[in-house]
Amino acid sequence: MSARTSRPRAPRRRARTRRQCPPSRRRPPPDAVRKTSAFATSSQRVRSRSALGVPEPAVAVSRLADEPKKLRKEATPMAATNINRVVLTGNLTSDPELRSLPSGTSVCKLRVACNTRRKDGPTGEWVDKPNYFDVTVWGAQGENCARYLSKGRPVAIDGRLEWREWESEGGGKRQAIDIIADAVQFLGGPRDDAPGGQQASGGFAPRADIPVDTSDYAAAPAGGNGGASPAPAEDDIPF
Numbered sequence: 001m002s003a004r005t006s007r008p009r010a011p012r013r014r015a016r017t018r019r020q021c022p023p024s025r026r027r028p029p030p031d032a033v034r035k036t037s038a039f040a041t042s043s044q045r046v047r048s049r050s051a052l053g054v055p056e057p058a059v060a061v062s063r064l065a066d067e068p069k070k071l072r073k074e075a076t077p078m079a080a081t082n083i084n085r086v087v088l089t090g091n092l093t094s095d096p097e098l099r100s101l102p103s104g105t106s107v108c109k110l111r112v113a114c115n116t117r118r119k120d121g122p123t124g125e126w127v128d129k130p131n132y133f134d135v136t137v138w139g140a141q142g143e144n145c146a147r148y149l150s151k152g153r154p155v156a157i158d159g160r161l162e163w164r165e166w167e168s169e170g171g172g173k174r175q176a177i178d179i180i181a182d183a184v185q186f187l188g189g190p191r192d193d194a195p196g197g198q199q200a201s202g203g204f205a206p207r208a209d210i211p212v213d214t215s216d217y218a219a220a221p222a223g224g225n226g227g228a229s230p231a232p233a234e235d236d237i238p239f
Contacts, residue, residue, distance in 0.1 A: 086179050089156045089187070090114035093132065098146035108142030110135040110149070110181075112157065135159070135179045145184055154187035 090112040097109040112135055115128040135157055137145050149155065159181040168174050 084160045086161055087156075087158050088112070088114050088133070088179075089154065090133070091154050092149060092151055095151050096142075096146040096149050098142065106139060106143050108137040108145045110137060110145060110155070110157075110184075112155065133179055134176070135181050135184075136162075137181045137184055141181070141184060148186060156185040156187060157181050158183040158185075 093111045093113050098106060099109075100106050112133050114131045114133065116131055117126055118129055119125070120127050136142075157179060159179050162178050162180050163175065164178065165173060165175050
């Protein structure tokens with residue numbers, strides 16, 4: 001026998017096999033739990049559900065698919081909106097022309113001149129370029145324009161553009177763009193031939209809280225009255 005004494009070997013242990021749990025009782029991995037938290041995205045939640053074998057509800061998918069269609073339907077009417085507005089001030093180049101239609105509606109035609117400032121190239125000075133516009137006023141407001149306006153009177157127009165086309169006597173087609181007035185404001189002083197020194201304001205009485213100084217329009221006192229100034233007469237605004 002050798003000097004070394006042989007030790008008996010310990011018996012080998014069998015490797016224990018881990019019991020496999022059924023799929024229904026198997027715990028999800030930690031990363032899947034994190035993905036299903038409130039901070040996970042929708043795509044991560046879908047992948048985590050498919051990894052766990054949980055069926056995805058069909059209602060949520062159909063709702064997400066219908067959302068772009070609803071947004072397109074709501075945004076469609078916005079593309080059809082148009083803006084047609086005109087605001088200008090100028091002077092009348094002629095007296096108003098009032099006429100009545102067979103239906104009895106009154107229509108008044110105005111010719112307004114509005115200057116535009118532009119720089120002259122050769123001289124470098126600013127000059128005025130006149131622009132002429134035809135304005136149509138309907139109804140009672142047109143009657144007030146014919147009654148209280150005259151050539152040279154400044155006015156303010158608020159309205160819209162209207163395009164029209166007609167055939168001339170020679171057979172050619174003519175086109176024109178008119179301004180249909182929604183509101184006409186009379187600027188400047190009252191007309192001299194207005195009855196009683198009345199001042200028209202487009203058929204509307206002033207509603208401002210600031211008192212209006214009408215001393216310039218009051219009639220001069222006839223004879224002495226103790227130095228007292230006469231009370232201003234109230235404007236009779238036609239409607």
